[in-house]
Amino acid sequence: MLLKVALFLHIISAIFWIGGMLFLVAVVAPYLKTLSDPKDKAKIYQIVGTQYRKWGWVAIITLLVTGPVILYTLYGLPPSAIADPSLHASSWGRTLVTKLTLVAIIVISALVHDFWVGPRARNSPGFSKFARLFGRVNLILALLIVIFAVLLRAGGM
Numbered sequence: 001m002l003l004k005v006a007l008f009l010h011i012i013s014a015i016f017w018i019g020g021m022l023f024l025v026a027v028v029a030p031y032l033k034t035l036s037d038p039k040d041k042a043k044i045y046q047i048v049g050t051q052y053r054k055w056g057w058v059a060i061i062t063l064l065v066t067g068p069v070i071l072y073t074l075y076g077l078p079p080s081a082i083a084d085p086s087l088h089a090s091s092w093g094r095t096l097v098t099k100l101t102l103v104a105i106i107v108i109s110a111l112v113h114d115f116w117v118g119p120r121a122r123n124s125p126g127f128s129k130f131a132r133l134f135g136r137v138n139l140i141l142a143l144l145i146v147i148f149a150v151l152l153r154a155g156g157m
Contacts, residue, residue, distance in 0.1 A: 003073040010066040017059040018146065020052050028133070037055040046122060053114050060107060069105070071096075091156030098157075099148035106141040113138060 032041045071077040077087075082100065087093035091133055113134040122129035151157055 005016065006066040006069040006073065007063050009068060013059040013062040013066070014149075017056055017063070018139070020049055020059075020144045021135065022050065024048070025136060025139060030136060033140070042082065044123060046108065049118065053118070056110075057114070060110065063103075092132070093154065095148055095151045095156040098143055099152065102141055102145045105147065106138055109134065109138050109141065 028045065030149060032045060034039050035044075068079050071079075081087055082097065113131065117127060117131045117134050120127040122128075
């Protein structure tokens with residue numbers, strides 16, 4: 001039962017987080033380009049971004065909690081096993097380590113984006129461009145994580 005709940009929460013959180021990023025890039029950003037008033041653009045993006053950030057972090061925290069639960073209940077892999085060199089010897093282990101490395105990078109990147117770059121983007125065109133780039137890179141990282149998750153279920157790279 002724990003595994004099923006953890007998998008459900010993990011998948012829903014990943015869908016929400018990545019879906020939200022895709023929505024911002026594919027729907028909100030193009031819509032904002034149709035507006036002529038820069039203040040309107042900034043206000044809309046600030047409202048949407050702030051709301052998404054709150055729920056995005058709920059999703060990230062859920063992913064970070066359910067991931068280790070899934071690894072342990074499905075594979076019997078405690079968190080300490082990640083540092084075990086024998087894990088790195090297998091294709092599956094290398095795939096897992098690559099995925100977890102990408103997770104660490106994206107969590108750090110999301111922290112920087114959401115709490116340093118994003119707030120400064122409100123008042124600076126330079127930071128605004130940087131924030132958009134950061135957001136797109138995070139989306140690419142998130143999609144790579146999904147690819148590695150699929151590879152894990154298929155036995156590794």
